Amino acid sequence: MxxxxxxxxxxxxxxxxxxxxxxxxxxxxxxxxxxxxxxxxxxxxxxxxxxxxxxxxxxxxxxxxxxxxxxxxxxxxxxxxxxxxxxxxxxxxxxxxxxxxxxxxxxxxxxxxxxxxxxxxxxxxxxxxxxxxxxxxxxxxxxxxxxxxxxxxxxxxxxxxxxxxxxxxxxxxxxxxxxxxxxxxxxxxxxxxxxxxxxxxxxxxxxxxxxxxxxxxxxxxxxxxxxxxxxxxxxxxxxxxxxxxxxxxxxxxxxxxxxxxxxxxxxxxxxxxxxxxxxxxxxRKETKNIIRASFIFIGDAARGKAKPKGFEPVSYQKIGVLGAGMMGAGIAYVSAKAGLDVVLKDVSLEGAERGKGYASKIEQSKIEKGRSTQEKSSAILEHIIPSESVNDLKDCDLIIEAVFENEQLKNTVTKETEAVIKPEVIYASNTSTIPISTLAKASSKPDKFIGLHFFSPVDKMPLVEVIVGKETSDETLAAAIDYVTKIRKVPIVVNDGRGFFTSRVFGKFVNEGITMLTEGIPPAVIENVAKKIGMPVGPLAISDEVNLKLMLDIMSEDPSLTDFEKELEKTISTIVHTHKRPGKKEGRGFYEYPKGAKKYIWEEWSRIYPTVEDYDEEEIGRRLLFAMVIDSYKCLDSGVLNDPRDADIGSILGLGFPVHTGGVMSYIDYIGAQEFRDYAAILANKHGERFQLPASLLERIEKAGSQRVYYKN
Missing domain, CATH: 3.90.226.10 (2-enoyl-CoA Hydratase; Chain A, domain 1)
Incomplete structure (x- = not known):
């Protein structure tokens, strides 16, 4: 035997x-x-x-x-x-x-x-x-x-x-x-x-x-x-x-x-x-989808399968994290957990100390729940070195910039940091929307410049988008994937573009939810249907979390908005400026956030957008998912993504796309390629060109016939 x-x-x-x-x-x-x-x-x-x-x-x-x-x-x-x-x-x-x-x-x-x-x-x-x-x-x-x-x-x-x-x-x-x-x-x-x-x-x-x-x-x-x-x-x-x-x-x-x-x-x-x-x-098809996505695809990605061939593993000892806000503090924490020394730099030592305090709170909570010990927590926290001096970054093996999402600020920080670090050190930006190639213009070594888009909260969210700029070298990409797998995160490789993959596609989910509200579909129905189809949170609640004011800022900087998105921008502007409801941070968004009490949907929406009675729950759910699926395909078609597996991984881990469907690309086969094509045509006829399938996808569906469009099993 x-x-x-x-x-x-x-x-x-x-x-x-x-x-x-x-x-x-x-x-x-x-x-x-x-x-x-x-x-x-x-x-x-x-x-x-x-x-x-x-x-x-x-x-x-x-x-x-x-x-x-x-x-x-x-x-x-x-x-x-x-x-x-x-x-x-x-x-x-x-x-x-x-x-x-x-x-x-x-x-x-x-x-x-x-x-x-x-x-x-x-x-x-x-x-x-x-x-x-x-x-x-x-x-x-x-x-x-x-x-x-x-x-x-x-x-x-x-x-x-x-x-x-x-x-x-x-x-x-x-x-x-x-x-x-x-x-x-x-x-x-x-x-x-x-x-x-x-x-x-x-x-x-x-x-x-x-x-x-x-x-x-x-x-x-x-x-x-x-x-x-x-x-x-x-x-x-x-x-x-x-x-x-x-x-x-x-x-x-x-x-x-x-x-x-x-x-x-x-x-x-x-x-x-x-x-x-x-x-x-x-x-059951759900079982096959979950095994394929959560075990095969995500497992392969977590082991660094996307790493370019021919490059030796890079061993990191000390990294620098610029910006000690929630994202920077989270990146510092997960890096320290992986045994790396981390210089956590902020504009003031006090700010950097607060960032370390964020890690301390996470560890204290684990101790109280019996999931860690004081000895283990202290060992992790010792790896985090708060600093206000750029000179403390000179011995770092990797730099991750996580400052506020402002291009001018990021450019200033890039130049300041590159003046002290070693020439061979990779510089990564944790941007969620600004193209990496744009930010790399401020760098003296654009081949060493890459994007590492973490998700909040960093200690809980497993996905990292590794964003390749126009001049990013394969050596830099390989080294970046080594870092991501070292800290036990799951990397997907994304080529440059505004919003990259996850931010761009998730925006379609949010946009559709807000649009349906303006059509008179009750907000509670929109939110509950979103959860019913398998999304972890409704589009209106997540809009409040992201903040409508921030969404407006992002939209105002995007020259590629469609006519539909321009109309939506006007709607959001009215909600923010006329109705004074920017989001959770201010306590007023699509929801009310009373102190010490559970949030609830603002009751005045039905007055602003009169409620209709003849809505179709199946159509609501499919609009939310189809919007993401179609745009994900466009990411593949245009080269933002190289592989449909990355779309499935990113959608499940980064967007909370229903895992039982297998992810955004598997979703086409989950409901059946022919049905997907026919229903998309109905939505396009009723709601606009954003639901029209690209010619290349129609051709792919036609060629597949009764077979699966993407994966054999």
Missing amino acids: QHIKYSIDTDGVAFITWDVANSPVNIMNEATIMEFFTAVDKATTDDSVNGIIINSAKRDFISGGDLKWFLNYEESKEACFEMLMKTHRSMRQLELSTKPVVATINGLALGGGLEIALACNYRIMTNHPKNRIGLVECSVGLFPGAGGTQRFLRMLGARKSIEYITQSRKLTAEQALKDKLVNELCSPEEDITALAKAWILKHPEVKQPWDEKRFVVPGTPNGIGQVSGVNEFYSVSNAMAYKTTHGNMPNIKNVLSALYHGSSTGIDKALEVEARYFVDTLF
Whole structure:
């Protein structure tokens, strides 16, 4: 066997050791799981075997299923169901053998890896700070399909099972022990194998709790799910899930169904129930989209796949951040977390100290929540060096400018800084709207000038747009991507242009929302439909956050506004100057922001823009999404983006575009290319040329026919 090692020691203990060939981690796929089944059959049918230890030859136990295998799965639903049932039969063979089986969890045990451990009679976990266990399949659109839902249910009860599975919770060793998901902890220095053998020798014959005749699922005393409060709990959970997902995530609904129906029957029938719901989930288009976007595309980008070939990795030690406002302070913080020394410069030392204070507040909050320690936080904060002197930047390996969004100010700072830094040092601007090639004119080395557009709040938002100017060299781009991956952010490469990709495209979402308000569509409807289609926030609320006054300033500097955008500019100007409602900062925008109370939509909008009754919710949702999708395609068509995958990554991580659609480019195939074309024509006829599809996209759709426009799966 290539991936599973099998041996028996002198005490009759069989070792089934995961050691997947040509892989840094143990993953479950068709090849590895079949070898595992073979080893299980050997161990359970061999009379000379007294006990079984399932362990790993790698740093971690088992990292879970191979998502590329699931993404490219082309067998029938029937074949998939039989594959799952074969998995269940093998795991049950392990459980029903009466031979003691121990899982020695030396590192991560996630997804299917934990499910294998759950089928063992005893679990020992190394108590290392980085070690975690969890059923994390929901985070990639799936749910546990190797018995995880039913064994969690029988160990934890419904409430914790729903919470842990739907939230993809990763538990530390201490948490896992407290929840009795593991039975024993050992230190990294202890011999985990010796502990496992000792337990086996003391327990020559065992039985799983759920195979006892009197076993009932925790929380259901009569075992049939009819106890007062149990059905109500599932109903409430279903309602809460719908409130969060709006029915867009079939995997979450199927988790709840599998748990509910599995609670009223024995383990074997329950595993069959799980298998049927898993098959339904795997074959949903939403599942494929989430796996492709969140695991394949984003995973590749996070590893720096966009880096130009032929350049050695750049190692950074000390960087300079110019501007200690919220963005600069956030950039300094994430860089310090990655172990880099950071000179945080502001016009005054007091301002720079406030920027460091921002990082201190984040760390203090983590300490209070038990997610960090004073020692760890102090080590991070020591990396941040507040300064008011440009001379303190002379030894930096990289400069990131994050001053106010004003071209003249940025140019002044560029010249001042380049006068003291080394010639080979890269200079990056955290601009969100001003073209990099324009800013690079103030630089004496435009080939070393690049854009790094972070998103707010920097410590939470994973995306960074790496913006290439006309003279930016490939060497500079490669080094910039090395920095972004070093600080554990996800880079996408964007060519220069006003608004770049995310700011430009997100503007279409906001513009459409404001336009619909002026048409008389109730603001609450606009906001709620936006959330219903999967956007995290409505266009009016985000406009208040961004600030309409700032939006006006940006529009006034853009010479390429369309007639539609010029009319919108007039509307926004009226809202700001006539109605005095610029946004959240001033406490008055599309919403009211009373002190100490929850915000609410300003009641006078219906007087200013009389409400209409004949609106179509589907059309509202599609207008919001189509506006972004069409402009994203224009970014690809014009060369602002090089790859549709970057559009999908950027839209999900930077814009909050619904992940179940796969992103802005995948959305075309999500609803069907022909339907997308036809509906866009309806919108264009009704609302204007902004919904007209470019000729090249119409040609692409025509050529694709019944096939997908962009990705095979």
